[in-house]
Amino acid sequence: MKINLDGKTALVTGSSQGIGLAIAKGLAEAGAVVTITGRDAERLEKAAQDVNNLGLAGKLQPITVDLSTEQGTSRLFEALPTVDILINNLGIFEPKSFFEIDDAEWIRYFEVNVLSGIKTARQYLPGMMTNGWGRVVFISSESALQIPPEMMHYGATKTMQLGVSRGLAELTAGSGVTVNSVLPGPTFSEGVSDFVVKMGGDSQLSARQQTDDFVKEHRPTSLLQRAASTEEVANLVVYLSSPQASATIGAAVSVDGGTRRAIF
Structure with missing residues (x-):
């Protein structure tokens, strides 16, 4: 199978390093022009330059924004009004006792892990549906299904992502647009x-x-x-972003190393 994304534009949020950067690189290898985002301009620019120096079929272009803020979101949408592929990867995590997580922290996790993806989907899905083709992938976690007691706020927001993703898949039925979630493990x-x-x-x-x-x-x-490598996670995301994955819709696909003891 050869995945060809020539002529496609993509956005990977929270992608200056880790899984997000690996996904961006994988999409660029397939020929896409990929916008990566982050708050650290120096790190973001270096990440884009390092990947672009590899001479891939596609390329990375950085936009320094904080997508947990209205200002950052507006700046992104002004610079990038449409995309063909949206990867909602932005997320935060930190171990903390449930009894030490105050209301402000719960709200912050919701704004970063959930609301940022809702905003980007609301911006980019209409164009995809008009064009009759598009891909949206939410990077959730196996913690969405096995809530870690030491990171309950993180796990809960990852579960919410699954609900949003499935709801959007129902909304886009028959449009040629697919919406899915990926559940990485460690x-x-x-x-x-x-x-x-x-x-x-x-x-x-x-x-x-x-x-x-x-x-x-x-x-x-x-x-x-x-632990899985970031490339192993990215491989699945690149496939879900491809024309070949047209029949995978509304799914929550695991790449968790078999951590969750289940057959579905």
Whole structure:
């Protein structure tokens, strides 16, 4: 199977590193012109330059915005009024006791993890439906179905993403537009590895080994028995963004290394 996205435009939110950047690179490899977003201009510019220096069929173009704010959202929509492919990847997470999460923190998680994706879908779906083709993917998490008690606010917002994604898929029925969610499990990304290394204290092991050990200890149901790579997650997202995935609609597709003990 050869995925060809020549002539397609894409937006990957929260994509200066980690899963988001891997998705952006994968879409560019298939020929898409991909806009990446983030709040750190220097990091975002470097990420785009590093990928563009690879000489891929497509390219990355950075826009520095904070999509948790009205100002940032308006700036993005003014600079990028339409896209063919929307990847709602922006998200935050942090372990915290339920009893220490105040109302402001709950609202912040909703605004970043859920509302930012609602806003982008509201902006870009009408154009996709008019054109008769488009792809929307929400990057949720296996935590949406297995709520982690140490990150209840994160898990709850990821569950909400599934509801929004399925509702939008129903809304776009028969339009040629597909809306799906992807549920990654433990993934070796900058954010996750930083978190795990901090937990490891003075460990002499590499960040990769500490992350894999974390999976074995804290996600013992994992069949993969290691953290997935960002590229492994991105491969699924690129497929769902392709013409070949036209019959996959309204789905929540796992790439969690078999962590969730279920057959559906």
